[in-house]
Amino acid sequence: MARRPYPQEVDRFKWWIADPHFNRPFYLDYMARESTCIFIALYAILFVWGLGALASGPEAYAGFIGAMQSTGGVILQLVILAFAVYHTVTWFILAPQGMKPMRMKDGKRVPAGRVVQALFAMWAGATVVTLLLVWVLIP
Amino acid sequence: MTVQNRQIEVLRYDPERNDAPYFDTFTVPCKEEWVVLDALTYIKDELDPSLTFRWSCHMAVCGSCGMQVDNKPTLSCKAFVRDYGEKIRVEPLANFPIERDLVICQDDFMEKLERGRPWIIPEQKREVDDGPYVQTPVQLDDIKAHTMCINCLLCYAACPVYALERDFMGPAALTLMYRYNADSRDGGWDERREVFAGHGGVWECSFVGACSDVCPKHVEPATAIQKGKMDSAVDYFTRFLMPGGGK
Amino acid sequence: MNSKVPSHKPLVWLPFAAGGMFAALLLPAAILLTTGLVLPAATSYEAAHAFASNWLGKLVLLGFVLLPVWHAAHRLRVTAYDFGIRADTMVAWIVYPGAALLSVLAVVFLLQI
Numbered sequence: 001m002a003r004r005p006y007p008q009e010v011d012r013f014k015w016w017i018a019d020p021h022f023n024r025p026f027y028l029d030y031m032a033r034e035s036t037c038i039f040i041a042l043y044a045i046l047f048v049w050g051l052g053a054l055a056s057g058p059e060a061y062a063g064f065i066g067a068m069q070s071t072g073g074v075i076l077q078l079v080i081l082a083f084a085v086y087h088t089v090t091w092f093i094l095a096p097q098g099m100k101p102m103r104m105k106d107g108k109r110v111p112a113g114r115v116v117q118a119l120f121a122m123w124a125g126a127t128v129v130t131l132l133l134v135w136v137l138i139p
Numbered sequence: 140m141t142v143q144n145r146q147i148e149v150l151r152y153d154p155e156r157n158d159a160p161y162f163d164t165f166t167v168p169c170k171e172e173w174v175v176l177d178a179l180t181y182i183k184d185e186l187d188p189s190l191t192f193r194w195s196c197h198m199a200v201c202g203s204c205g206m207q208v209d210n211k212p213t214l215s216c217k218a219f220v221r222d223y224g225e226k227i228r229v230e231p232l233a234n235f236p237i238e239r240d241l242v243i244c245q246d247d248f249m250e251k252l253e254r255g256r257p258w259i260i261p262e263q264k265r266e267v268d269d270g271p272y273v274q275t276p277v278q279l280d281d282i283k284a285h286t287m288c289i290n291c292l293l294c295y296a297a298c299p300v301y302a303l304e305r306d307f308m309g310p311a312a313l314t315l316m317y318r319y320n321a322d323s324r325d326g327g328w329d330e331r332r333e334v335f336a337g338h339g340g341v342w343e344c345s346f347v348g349a350c351s352d353v354c355p356k357h358v359e360p361a362t363a364i365q366k367g368k369m370d371s372a373v374d375y376f377t378r379f380l381m382p383g384g385g386k
Numbered sequence: 387m388n389s390k391v392p393s394h395k396p397l398v399w400l401p402f403a404a405g406g407m408f409a410a411l412l413l414p415a416a417i418l419l420t421t422g423l424v425l426p427a428a429t430s431y432e433a434a435h436a437f438a439s440n441w442l443g444k445l446v447l448l449g450f451v452l453l454p455v456w457h458a459a460h461r462l463r464v465t466a467y468d469f470g471i472r473a474d475t476m477v478a479w480i481v482y483p484g485a486a487l488l489s490v491l492a493v494v495f496l497l498q499i
Contacts, residue, residue, distance in 0.1 A: 047420075054435060097361060135425055
C-alpha cells in the first residue's frame, strides 16, 4: 500500500486560541503568564523615567510623581500590579518544577507543595520587611 | 450493567482513496465500564472493519493507543466513555502526519529518540568482573519519574513548540536525555551536549508545561527539561571559564 | 540539523531566572509604594532623594531596574515568538539593547543624584 502521510499543520498565530485542549484553558493561561513581561517592562521604563526625574531636580520629580499618582497613573499601576502578582503566583507554582527535589535529612523528598508554600511565605515576608524598612527610613 | 448508545465521531483517512481526512460517525452501544478503545474495537468488529488504529496492552503500559479524544491527547485504553458526553470525537494524535485513520507517522520521533543516545554511557567501561554499579536509593529517586516513559507521544501532541517547530527534539526525547545525563552511573554528557544544548534542544522549550499535564505515567517531562536547562547553563559557564578544560 | 555550537541562551536565561524571582518577590511591594496608596511620604522628593543619595540606596534602586529589565527582555523575546512573530533575530536586537539602554540610563541617573 502506498504511503501518503497527511500533514497536520498548526497556525502560528491561532494555536493558543484554539479549542481548549485540556480541562481548563491551558494555553490561554500560559499566554497570560508570559504576557506579564509586557507590564513588568512598562514598569521598568516608568521607574527609569522616575530616576531621571529625581536626578533632574524637584520640579522634574514633581512632574513625574504627579503623573504616577494621578488617577490615570494609579489605575495604570494597578493594572501593572495585577500582572505583577499574576507573575508572582505563576512563578512560585512553577519554581519547584525547575529544581532538583530538595531532600530532608532522612533522604525523603520535600514535596513540591512545601516549596511553593515557602516561596509564598518569603513573598509575604519580603513585602512586610520592605514596607517596614521604607517606613523607618522616611525622614 | 447499563448499556448506553454513544456517537463516536472518528477521523478517517485512506491515503490510496482520499485527498484529505473526513469524519465518520458510528453509533456504539457502550457498556458502563468501557474505554474509548473498546468502542473503537466494537466499530472495527461490528460496523467497519477498515477502521485502523494502534493498540496493544489495553492497560496503559505499552504507549500504543495515543490519540486525541475530544481534542485532548489521551491513551484510548485509559479514557473511560462514562467521563465523556453522548458524542465523543476521536482523532489521530496532533502534530504528527496521519498515515491512515487514527495511525500517525512516528518516524520523526524515532529518529530523535535515537539521536539523544538514551542509554548509559559510562565514564569508564566496566566488565562483568568489575561488579555492578552502585547507586543509592536517593540517586535513583532523583530520576525515577523520568525513567517511566512509555513513548506514547501524548507530550508531543500537547507541545505547542513541537507543533510549530519540527526541529525541536520534543519532551520525551529530551527527558530521556536528561534521565541518562542525571543518572549517577552515566558519564555521557559530552556525547549528548550537541543535541541537548544545541539547536532543537532544551533551549527551544518555553515551559508551557502541557507535556507534564497530559503524561499518563507522570514522567514530568517539563521538569526534566527545566532541570536540563539549569545543568546546561552551568555547563556553559564552566566551559567558558575553563576553555579546553573541564567537562 | 543540530549545529555543533551549543546555544548561547544560558547568557540571557540566568538573568531571566534571577530577575523573575526578584520581580516575583519584590515588585508588588514596589508598585504599591509608587502608587502612593501605601506610605505616600516614601515617594516625596525629600525621601526619594535621601534614599538615592546613599550608596546602598543607589544599589537597591539599580537592582529594581536591572533584574526586572533583563528578565522582561528575554521573556518578551519568547512571548513575541509565542504570538507568532518569527523575526527572532530582529526581536532580540530590540529587547536586549533596549534592556542595556535602560540599564545604562539607570546607572547614569543614579550617579547624578
